[in-house]
Amino acid sequence: MNKKIKLLAEKSPLTYKVLNKCSKSKARKGVMMLRETKPVETPVFMPVGTQGTLKGVLVDQLKVDDMNCQIMLGNTYHLGLRPGTEILQKAGGLHNFMGWDRALLTDSGGFQMVSLLELAEITEEGVKFKSPFDGSESMLTPEESINIQNTIGADIIMQLDDVVKTTTTGPRVEEAMLRTIRWIDRCLEANNRNDDQSIFPIVQGGLNPELRKQCAEALTERNVRGYAVGGLSGGESKNDFWKIVSLSTDKLPADKPRYLMGVGFAADLVVCVALGIDMFDCVFPTRTARFGCALVRTGQLNLKHKTFEVDLSPIDDKCKCSTCKSYTRAFIHAISNDLMMCSLITIHNVSFQLQLMRDIREAIEKDEFPEFVKTFFDDLYPDTKPEWIVDALKSVNIEIQ
Amino acid sequence: MTKFVVESVSKYGGRIGLIKNVERLPDKTFKTPMLLYLHPQLSREVLELSGFELSKDFAISLPVSNVEQMEKPLEISGKGISDFWALKESLTFCSLKNGSIFSPSASQDKDSVPIYRKSERLNITPQRYMKMMEVFKPDFYTTLADGDSFKDCPKRRVAKASEKSRRFYEESVQLKKSSAVLKNSFMIGTIVGGFNEFERRKIVEEMNKKSEDVDGYFIDGLHRNGHEAAEIDVTSLKEIVSSTIAQLPQEKLKVMSGAYLPNVTLELIAQGIDLFDSSLVNLVTNANRAMVFNFNINKPAKLFPEIDLLDSKYKDDFKPFLEGCSCLACRKHTRAYTNHLLTTHELLGPMLLTIHNLHHYREFFATIRNAIASDKLKELTELISEQYQEAEGKLYYERKIDNKPGKYKENLIAKDFI
Numbered sequence: 084m085n086k087k088i089k090l091l092a093e094k095s096p097l098t099y100k101v102l103n104k105c106s107k108s109k110a111r112k113g114v115m116m117l118r119e120t121k122p123v124e125t126p127v128f129m130p131v132g133t134q135g136t137l138k139g140v141l142v143d144q145l146k147v148d149d150m151n152c153q154i155m156l157g158n159t160y161h162l163g164l165r166p167g168t169e170i171l172q173k174a175g176g177l178h179n180f181m182g183w184d185r186a187l188l189t190d191s192g193g194f195q196m197v198s199l200l201e202l203a204e205i206t207e208e209g210v211k212f213k214s215p216f217d218g219s220e221s222m223l224t225p226e227e228s229i230n231i232q233n234t235i236g237a238d239i240i241m242q243l244d245d246v247v248k249t250t251t252t253g254p255r256v257e258e259a260m261l262r263t264i265r266w267i268d269r270c271l272e273a274n275n276r277n278d279d280q281s282i283f284p285i286v287q288g289g290l291n292p293e294l295r296k297q298c299a300e301a302l303t304e305r306n307v308r309g310y311a312v313g314g315l316s317g318g319e320s321k322n323d324f325w326k327i328v329s330l331s332t333d334k335l336p337a338d339k340p341r342y343l344m345g346v347g348f349a350a351d352l353v354v355c356v357a358l359g360i361d362m363f364d365c366v367f368p369t370r371t372a373r374f375g376c377a378l379v380r381t382g383q384l385n386l387k388h389k390t391f392e393v394d395l396s397p398i399d400d401k402c403k404c405s406t407c408k409s410y411t412r413a414f415i416h417a418i419s420n421d422l423m424m425c426s427l428i429t430i431h432n433v434s435f436q437l438q439l440m441r442d443i444r445e446a447i448e449k450d451e452f453p454e455f456v457k458t459f460f461d462d463l464y465p466d467t468k469p470e471w472i473v474d475a476l477k478s479v480n481i482e483i484q
Numbered sequence: 485m486t487k488f489v490v491e492s493v494s495k496y497g498g499r500i501g502l503i504k505n506v507e508r509l510p511d512k513t514f515k516t517p518m519l520l521y522l523h524p525q526l527s528r529e530v531l532e533l534s535g536f537e538l539s540k541d542f543a544i545s546l547p548v549s550n551v552e553q554m555e556k557p558l559e560i561s562g563k564g565i566s567d568f569w570a571l572k573e574s575l576t577f578c579s580l581k582n583g584s585i586f587s588p589s590a591s592q593d594k595d596s597v598p599i600y601r602k603s604e605r606l607n608i609t610p611q612r613y614m615k616m617m618e619v620f621k622p623d624f625y626t627t628l629a630d631g632d633s634f635k636d637c638p639k640r641r642v643a644k645a646s647e648k649s650r651r652f653y654e655e656s657v658q659l660k661k662s663s664a665v666l667k668n669s670f671m672i673g674t675i676v677g678g679f680n681e682f683e684r685r686k687i688v689e690e691m692n693k694k695s696e697d698v699d700g701y702f703i704d705g706l707h708r709n710g711h712e713a714a715e716i717d718v719t720s721l722k723e724i725v726s727s728t729i730a731q732l733p734q735e736k737l738k739v740m741s742g743a744y745l746p747n748v749t750l751e752l753i754a755q756g757i758d759l760f761d762s763s764l765v766n767l768v769t770n771a772n773r774a775m776v777f778n779f780n781i782n783k784p785a786k787l788f789p790e791i792d793l794l795d796s797k798y799k800d801d802f803k804p805f806l807e808g809c810s811c812l813a814c815r816k817h818t819r820a821y822t823n824h825l826l827t828t829h830e831l832l833g834p835m836l837l838t839i840h841n842l843h844h845y846r847e848f849f850a851t852i853r854n855a856i857a858s859d860k861l862k863e864l865t866e867l868i869s870e871q872y873q874e875a876e877g878k879l880y881y882e883r884k885i886d887n888k889p890g891k892y893k894e895n896l897i898a899k900d901f902i
Contacts, residue, residue, distance in 0.1 A: 174802060414557070426530070
């Protein structure tokens, strides 16, 4: 290959490389190179900064060595409303607007519309909705979603998909899956910044394995740089959940990153990494922090509870986050009516998620992932382990019983 | 033990003092006039990333009304409250109430002063208060007093508050002497009595009987905190403060708390007040505003002192709050981003404002110290006063009441209040 072509190839806005594979399960460690931002190591958890900020946290706090957050998520629906595309355009995109020079991912806005707005209606053209401010009718088409995401300027952007509740059955599920495939083509066509923003298509198909397979296969034919698995984590049984995840990773190409949308409980992260997922996002760690809940490997602590009034240990004595370095559980308990509580626990919870992913990556690199998984679940469930976790891990040759 | 010395007095007003030999911080010297960071809500990491030099001259104020609940854990830990707050290298001050939160007049009894936590009334006695000081171990603290008075407060209320506070003062002195922990502590006598010179004199005379019992003076009871200090009548304030100070030993530390505007603060400094807290930073931040008043006497441009970042005119203004400001918020963020954060009620909005306002106000105090040392306090006062005169009546501060004692109306006086 001559030098010029090689340089051009390197200029792809997203290149993904698997660095290590677990010798038993489908877990893999990899690295995503994104244009003009630092590399993102996978498996990765992406904290959610819905409106262009993580609640009560400075971007500099996310960049300190012990935290080292490499990618964050923003919500297109919220950002499109406020500050709106006009201001984001003037600011030169969300990176500039919020002062974040690392990677960003935005969703399509469709999911929020369907879940937040009662009157949203999905047609072939797009998602029809009433403005929450003035009640006027508008339409979010696949093209419009990509337009907005082009203005926001995240490194990874998501296709508009037709989301149905996971518990939906019947022809609606198939309709949504087929429409999602039709919409990815419209999204790819509409992308004006294909050379610096990568669209991920989304595998849909509810809990029906056949539909999921069909969707994954169809999406694989498109020229894209990564894939997402959507429509899960919405109240379906865990037994159905893991099977669909596993089936989807089987069908998706091994040389591209796979993103499982909306999943972020520690146990789910560990299981789904074993099933071959590389990227996750979830509001849970940051949302629960606002209610005084801190995450630890054995579950979570509600620091507002009286039991912590005189507990002079840090949230987790092994944790390296700035909260655990400086403050005790008793202190956080004592300030649970003050603004600082949210900031302190958010920092810890995000750090908890990122540290878990770091430990996972390290275990995969040393090919000790199955042992890691066993220890992790022994700590989390010292007595009986949930059946679905045992089954899911058994399916990828990891025994934890 | 902790010492305060007046280093120099400028003939053009104001004085430079030094706080040194602090038992916990033997190598440090703190220069007055100084600003105490009131009830810190920026974490240690945020303060450090924002460029505040915690190891240098950082000083904090922790009001009992905010930290009463920390007595139990601190009793067990045996460490002081600044350690608990992860700011142990900061000079630490304790008093009863938070100067930034309006504290409506409440009914009083003879033996205690009420504070409110989560709408629950707690009656603080001198015994309980001094017990907290033993546990919190601040580097200096005020004595418990009944400061529930204000400009047009009924005379009988002032008389009762003054009488009660005299008793509390005597009790505090006794409690201090008999406490192994507090014996050598730096205790500041609280002087109350509204705008009534006669009542104030009575308490000062009590203190002056044995002036070695007290290490400084806290001039309190002039307002009920919050917006009341920002809107205080300056002429009567100056009169009462000046008559009070005239009766006090010159060489001792003088402290005031509350959101006095910068021009008023300068008048108080000219009279010899050494220590203030950052109540105004909280008030300005709560009003979604950034302080931008100019204190550079070499470039005496006059600016409107505060900008309202919730105003939609800033929604696409990508400039910093204040051109040339070196705080983290101005270096890394914009008015537009902050406008967005405030519009969407994101916690980072008030955080960025606090970072800027605290930085600006601390810089203002550094400038004041330089101005006093170079006999330029007058020029500085003129520059600041002109900017605030321009803004008179245009700066509204929210009536923020955190600990609501039941239903409250602005000037309502509870039946059993007097």
